[in-house]
Amino acid sequence: MELGGKLLIAMPGLEDPRFDRSVILICAHSPDGAMGLIINKPLSELDFAGLLAHLDIARAPNGREISVQFGGPVERGRGFVLHSTDYPLRAGSMEVPGGYRMTATLDILEDLAQGEGPAQALLALGYAGWGPGQLENEIQHNDWLICDATEPLIYQADHGAKWKTALKSIGIDPLSLSAIGGRA
Numbered sequence: 001m002e003l004g005g006k007l008l009i010a011m012p013g014l015e016d017p018r019f020d021r022s023v024i025l026i027c028a029h030s031p032d033g034a035m036g037l038i039i040n041k042p043l044s045e046l047d048f049a050g051l052l053a054h055l056d057i058a059r060a061p062n063g064r065e066i067s068v069q070f071g072g073p074v075e076r077g078r079g080f081v082l083h084s085t086d087y088p089l090r091a092g093s094m095e096v097p098g099g100y101r102m103t104a105t106l107d108i109l110e111d112l113a114q115g116e117g118p119a120q121a122l123l124a125l126g127y128a129g130w131g132p133g134q135l136e137n138e139i140q141h142n143d144w145l146i147c148d149a150t151e152p153l154i155y156q157a158d159h160g161a162k163w164k165t166a167l168k169s170i171g172i173d174p175l176s177l178s179a180i181g182g183r184a
Contacts, residue, residue: 001136003029005098007153008036008135009145009166012177018073021163024128025082025149026135027096034135037082037102037124039154040162041070048123051079052113055106062115067159071124080124081108082154087118098149120155145170 008024024036048066052059071080081103082096089095092105101118111117130138138144147170153162164174 001139002097003034003135003146005096005100005149007039007147007149007166009147009163009170011143011145014143018070019128022128023153023162023166024072025096025100025154027082027094027100027102027127029135031132033132034130036128037071037080038069038128039082039122039124040159042159043068043070043125046125048112051123052109055109057106057110057113059113060115064112064115064117064121066112067122067157069122069124069159071126072128074127074129076126078104078126079109080104080127081112081118082122082124083108083118084120084151085118087111087121099151100149100154120151122155145172 003026006026008026010019010022022038023040024038026034026036028035046068048068049059051068083101083103085099085101087101087108089101090103090105090107093101093103096102108117112121147166153165156162167174
């Protein structure tokens with residue numbers, strides 16, 4: 001099962017509260033494990049302007065404002081910019097299956113602060129990570145549903161609607177989901 005470039009949708013019965021109603025873009029998936037970014041949990045305590053000030057990056061009057069998300073519980077002090085492919089690959093960048101890129105260097109933050117950079121972007125602090133076979137096991141235990149990633153879903157401004165929108169994209173009414181799973 002290849003999950004790179006797919007979205008994971010947290011099921012209501014998922015026991016870890018950090019992932020409650022999460023939508024995660026899987027950026028890398030191999031036999032060695034998986035890495036993804038939560039794309040629907042904006043940080044209330046930090047916005048992009050505050051992050052730039054903390055990093056001592058000057059912001060131009062036409063500087064961009066992008067969303068800052070809780071990307072996951074691993075390495076929460078590390079930032080990852082998920083963005084469209086119109087921004088060139090550089091050292092510290094990687095292709096994400098499905099037509100996305102992820103960059104983890106200050107260059108992209110500086111470009112965005114100057115009103116440049118990729119057309120579409122969101123910043124995630126931290127990431128979600130799984131060891132070998134762990135994610136596949138969680139999927140088998142009905143912790144996650146899988147759907148295709150789309151730019152409108154990833155970059156839409158209404159982060160609170162992403163979980164329901166992702167479910168609806170695979171024909172599931174969120175009201176029909178139960179927090180208690182079973183086996184037939």
